Amino acid sequence: MNQETITTARQIGFFGGSFNPIHNGHIALARSLLEAAGLDEVWFVVSPQNPFKQNSDLLDDAARMAMVTAALEGEPRLKPCGVELTMPRPSYTWHTLCRLRSEHPGLQFTLLIGGDNWERFDRWYHSADILATCRIVVYPRRAQGCGGPIDAGSLPAGVTMADTPLIDISSTEVRRRVAEGLPIDTLVPPAVAAMISKQGWYAANADACRGNRS
Known part of the structure; x- marks a missing residue:
């Protein structure tokens, strides 16, 4: 890959997650990353x-994909992507990146990950290959591990820290509020709140929702 290809290709942010459910913090963060990371779109x-989580309250694929699609209506630079839902499981980022590059050779992908994930990045499947072939942008997360804030000066080549705000919303909090019958209108897009209410999603998961934040 030569420098001309890197500078002229459309820059796409790879923002992976269970989105169980997608919330306003996800969307606000993606908007910030568009500018902070110099991206054309965030997928x-x-x-x-x-692979590092076992979510007993994980909503089915179709429901979560539907919520993401509804949430991003009217966001022309933020796109839903269901490629991993068609791939063998467990889902590994390396396999997904290879698939996306094969299907979209004219795009350049940047991996967007939270500081908590960066702290254990060496445990990721084919982490060295991801580092060698993909730009990585790390954004701050409140729920980082015991190591504290990440030192930007210690990051390897191709990895940068993004100066984005800390959004104190979690999918776990949304699920907990639904299970307890509390409003979520300020936490998720209106279309997502309506879907959760209509379908009764998360309403019976009060105990499960008190687990790890996501």
Whole structure:
């Protein structure tokens, strides 16, 4: 890949997650990353299951994909992406990146990950290959591990920190509020709130929703 290809290709942010459910914090963060990382678009890559998490209250693929699609209506630079839902499981970012590059050779992908994920990035499947072939932008997360804030000066070549705001909303909090019968209108887009209410999603998961934040 030569420098001309890198500078002229459309820059796409790969923003992966379970989005269980997608919330306003996800969208605000993606908007910030468009500018902070110099991206043309951010793709919300809906994951069937994070290999490092076992979510007993994970909503089915079709429901989460539908919520992401509805949430991004009217956001021309934010796109839903269901590629991982069609791939073998468990879902690994390396496989997804290879698939996306094969299907979209004219695009350049940047991996967007939280500081908590960066702290354990060396455990990711083919982490060295991802580092060697993909630009990575790390954004701050409140729920980082015991190592504290990441030192931007310690990051390897091709990895940068994004100066984005900390959004104190989590999918776990949304699920907990639904399970307890509390409003979520300020936490999720209106279309998502309407879908959750109509379908009764998360309403019976009060105990499960008190687990890890996501």
